[in-house]
Amino acid sequence: QVQLVESGGGLVQAGGFLKLSCAASGRTFSTMGWFRQPPGKEREFVAAISWGGSKTYYADSVKGRFSISRDNAKNTGYLQANSLKPEDTAVYFCAVDSFGSTWDARTFRRYDIWGQGTQVTVSS
Numbered sequence: 001q002v003q004l005v006e007s008g009g010g011l012v013q014a015g016g017f018l019k020l021s022c023a024a025s026g027r028t029f030s031t032m033g034w035f036r037q038p039p040g041k042e043r044e045f046v047a048a049i050s051w052g053g054s055k056t057y058y059a060d061s062v063k064g065r066f067s068i069s070r071d072n073a074k075n076t077g078y079l080q081a082n083s084l085k086p087e088d089t090a091v092y093f094c095a096v097d098s099f100g101s102t103w104d105a106r107t108f109r110r111y112d113i114w115g116q117g118t119q120v121t122v123s124s
Contacts, residue, residue, distance in 0.1 A: 002026040002098050002113045009092060009118030012084055016122070020079040022094030022115055029096035029113070031105050032070060032077040036090035036120075046092070047079060048105040057105050062088075084122045091117040 008020040022032065033048040047068040048057040056068055062081075070077040077094060095111035103110040 002029050002096060004094055004096065004113060004115035006092065006094050006115040006118040009120045011121045011123065014084060014086055014122055014124050016084050017080070017082045018084065018120060020081065020092055020094075020118060020120075022077040022079075024075045024077075024096060027098070028072070028075065029098045030100055031097040031110060032068075033095045033097075033105060033108075033111055034068060034077075034079045034092060035095060035108060036088075036092045037117075038087070038090040041090075043093070043108060045106045045108070048110075049077065050105070055105075059106075081120070084120075086122045086124045088120060089122050090120060092120050093117045 003025045005023045030051050034046040035043050036046050037043040045059050049068045065083045067080040095114045097110050101110045
């Protein structure tokens with residue numbers, strides 16, 4: 001069973017940056033996704049990356065500002081978040097597809113294992 005641990009969240013001023021990490025223990029996984037849940041709102045897709053890294057997907061709201069990557073040797077994924085805005089404030093979750101789901105990588109249904117989340121707060 002894969003377990004995920006996110007880190008790297010925190011408080012940052014608007015225009016700043018953070019790098020979130022998602023370390024996976026256990027066996028390897030396929031696609032990794034990042035989602036976020038703003039206060040009082042539903043969880044939303046942020047970014048996803050295929051196993052080899054050749055395919056990446058981004059929500060329109062973060063395209064050009066966020067970058068997803070992974071290091072399979074370390075079983076770790078990353079989300080580089082630049083030019084942060086107050087509306088990026090949310091709990092960020094990483095998730096992995098451990099069995100090769102056929103759901104679209106941009107939907108939460110793709111992922112069967114989730115981390116506990118890390119808080120990102122962007123002040124104006």
